[in-house]
Amino acid sequence: MRRTRAVAITALAAATMVVVAACGSSSSSSSTTSATSGATSASGSSAAGGGTSGDSGTITYAQEQEWYDYNSGSSSGNATANQVVLNQVLRGFSFVDNTGTVQMDDEYGTIEKLSDSPLTVKYTFNDKAVWSDGQPVGCADFLLAWAANSGRYNKDGTINQPGTIPAEPAYIFDTASTSGIDQTQKPTCADGDKSVTLTYDKPFVDWQVAIGTSAGSSILPAHVAAKAAGIDTAGLVKAVETDDVATLTKVADFWNTGWTLDKAKGLPDATTIPSAGPYYVAAWDPGQSVTLKKNDKWWGTPAKTDTVVIRYISQDQQVSALASGEVDVIEPQPNPDVNAALNNLGNAVKADYGSQFTYEHMDLSVKNGFANEKLREALFKCAPRQQIVDNLIVPSNPDAKLLNSLMLMDFQPGYDQISQASGFANYADVDIEGAKAAYAASGEAQGKTIRVIHIDPNPRRTNEVALLKASCDPVGFNIQDVPLSSDKFGPTLSAGDYDIALFAWAGSGLLGSIPSEYLSTGGQNYSGWNDAQMDQALNSLATLTDTSKALPLLTTVDQRLAANYYSFPIFTFPGVVAMKSNIEGPVLNATQTQATWNMQDWARTG
Template sequence: MIRKTALAGLAVLSAGALMLTACAGGTTSSPSPSSSASPESLPLVGYETVDYGDLTDGGTLNLSVTSSPTDEGSWNPNHALAANVDVQRLLEPTLSSMWVVADDGSWTANPDYATSIELTSESPQVVTVKLNEKAVWPDGKPITAEDYVATYAAAGGAADGYETVPSSVFDAIDKAEVVSDFEYTVTFKGAYADWPSLFLTPVLPADIAKDKEAFNSGFASEAVPSAGPYVVDSIDNSAKIFKLVPNPNWWGANKPKLDSITFKVIAQETLPQAYSNDEIDAIEIQTPDALETASAKAGSVVGRSGGVTWSHLTFNATAAPFDDVNVRKAIGMAMDRELIARVANEPLGAPATTLGDWIFMPGQAGYSDVFDEKIGSDPAKAEETLEEAGWTKEGDSWTKDGKPLEFAITVPAGTQSNINRALGVQDALAKIGVKVTLNEVPSENYFTNIEAGDFQAVTFGWQGTLFPISSAETIYTPADSPQNYARVTDDRLADLWEQANAELDETKRLEIAKQINEVIADFLPSVPIYPYPEVVATDEGLANYGTATFKNIDWSLVGYTE
């Protein structure tokens, strides 16, 4: 998965890592998944697709983010501080994309960057990449094999002091080698089923990737060189406005249609009004009020699709009361996840679907409602579990060793969808006598607090990738993984994930994933709640941009029809 967010996000892909928000030998394409990663009643693509020749030339696309790369601390797309959906969204038009991802999640080599990406050996497992020799950096220098090899070394260089996003794909690599200026190979230590996830890593110039200081701190407030159809033209960190323009050296098949893309940092609670006032041309819909406001705008088009983002309640398992797994399980049993899902999704015109799996989404091959099998929704059993754990109910509250059973859910101020989930937990727990309060913090501090462990419970969203098994690993193991916010694990997981990542037989691999889910249910670092529907409103005439389950945006095709 990618990183965290308090919101749902547009499809953003990253190298086998989860984003916070609050995916056979000799082939260059992937098999199509057996089903979508979202409720079947939602489409895989929710926006209008228009041929390049039917788009007009010019126009400005005004978009919003709730936090900028400068706010988060890095414009380097492979830096740990950039592993945030808003940061990646802003940078995406400037980044390389080695795969073209289709509606159904299948992938083929992107000819703008690679003429072929092939598994050329299975023992040892070797992938050979041949690059498009026309690809260049903004200064005109070719984008070469050395750039990619250096980027992979940096992105996998946490042990050497590189500040990176954890991803199991880099641990699986034995070596990456330059064959020639425009060809390189990647050899894996053993069989690694999700090897295509490596090629979601945005490329950096080799001189930046090889310089640890530049990688870590050289781009705190300025952009790295672009490898995409757009370049960063201006950065106004005071006004929090960031302008992208077409890359003058773009070599791709299609010249970008837009004159510019402008991103502006806008607080979540004011986004609907900003869209209504024509300050921005698109908005992600999180609440019924936002949907009503967006729908009332003249010419507004609302699109819906399934997604790979999911909500949860994560516990800080290092401190009372959640250092007791039985308390965590009791809270999970007492939660009315179905009601929370209905409140969140149905007013947005999307089906309410609960989530019972820590890896897959409903409808996706491998999905199983393990939470219901192992934990279930049963307030009476929740009370029995608390009694067995030594808690005593006195009147309408629980105590143990003279201390009451109560906790706070930390939420970002103004993010209503996040707050609503917390209120749903609060209402359900009140029915069994557990007091839950909401701890509102400024949205810009929200994830900083989470990463510091300054919370008892939180409910944000994980946005997944095309490779859910390998990408989920760092959320649950090891205990000190930067993305393991519960800070607890089970010793069985490391071996199970090693088996899953090395298993090329898909049926056997899914069986191992089921075992992983069952182990996670045993120590319950989090309670999965529901998958987010993706709902986006755009101005009429905007094409090839919006919401999709898997399909990645081709920024050279984003434009207007009138």
């Protein structure tokens, strides 16, 4: 596959563009190993919806969390569970590879910077670009992506100008992020055009991946959303051109929820979820698997394997599934047991290890149980961060350390400096007396119920909540464990229906997407945080033209998060991709795209 014109991200710029949970893992931090103890690989067994792993035309990949939305750009669909399925179903103008580099996908189309002042970027779709249902990819698809991610249209019918963000945004499109695109002028094009030009009012640090990227802001089929709204693509183009909010609201109603899967109804019709990549979604067996098949309408280099089956298998069962031949590729969280089990498989498997931009943390909602700053302070002081790492992480990952920054991972340049200045280290160990004093100062009655949501099943997170409860209940809290299935967690998180959200953000090394998480008006700020100093630093971060100046801004954001008791980090995740020895192609990608970022290159060699 020809993907050229790399745009390198500096080491410091590799911070976070996030989805609910690994950018890039460089050659210096990842290694490919083949164990040597002499085990042999068993033949494949039948995979739901897609042949067997022994079939040379099928490769089976194990994934923990189930696919639940075709639209990974919405606030509820913004999750790794969806991205791993869609990486090669919805291609784009760019993507982040395994080295942390933004690559331009010239098979999909081209991006050309026309000017720096003002920043002006021309997007051109491949002349042969069509959806798998035969509809051409073009102007209407781009305008739908722009309208959805621009934050331009409000539910009350009003229209925001570039850079004007309401104090309490109520956009018609429930997008995960408006970063960058909210600084652009409305693009114009005619229905059927293959080129569109985007002009920014301000510089944007991540303009290469601002729109139409497989890094998290995919181009979706406008003709499908238009039909649901009772119009065609020409009508959608006109609605954007004329700022027809009433018509666009009908489009947005479908964009927000129309692509969300319903287990009772099964896989939507192929015309509802068409492909613009090497694979299309051929089958979905809820709770079991998703089957992807080669897309004959894909105009670029064909996928090397006809069928990829994504099997839903829990982390602790994935090595066994690989050993038995049930699957060909796995991506468990490495620990001594997993590493030893892989090593025991000998030359039958290969494994690619490295660091991930995925980090565990807890967010405290100021919209619900933690509007009172003194209560947040009490929780910070009783939360057993170091104990969580020591008791739950170190036994399986002896190199694990407490993370003291939400902006940089502990393997990144600048981490030592930012972690010393952030203030999180002050809350490594519990301070029960200080927590009791803060709780008393809050004026709250004893026994305040605090709901902690997390994805389930996940025994480690259940234990994290148990440790939090054991430490914080004596202070005055009543910690309640609220486990949710992966398809319920995303919508609950985006709705802000929690007091504490315990989860992992998975990043992709993009500075420009950090503001969405922490700005007072950010699309991923589900907890309602609002701090003027933090907003100022985040707005400056998004418009940087020299990323070497990012560290002081990132430090300010960390400091304000700690000083306001908004959110605290706990630990980072290591990563591994393991595969049968006769499988070529899978490479660890530490971003939210995970191993399927290059699925089209996977092949069986024998």
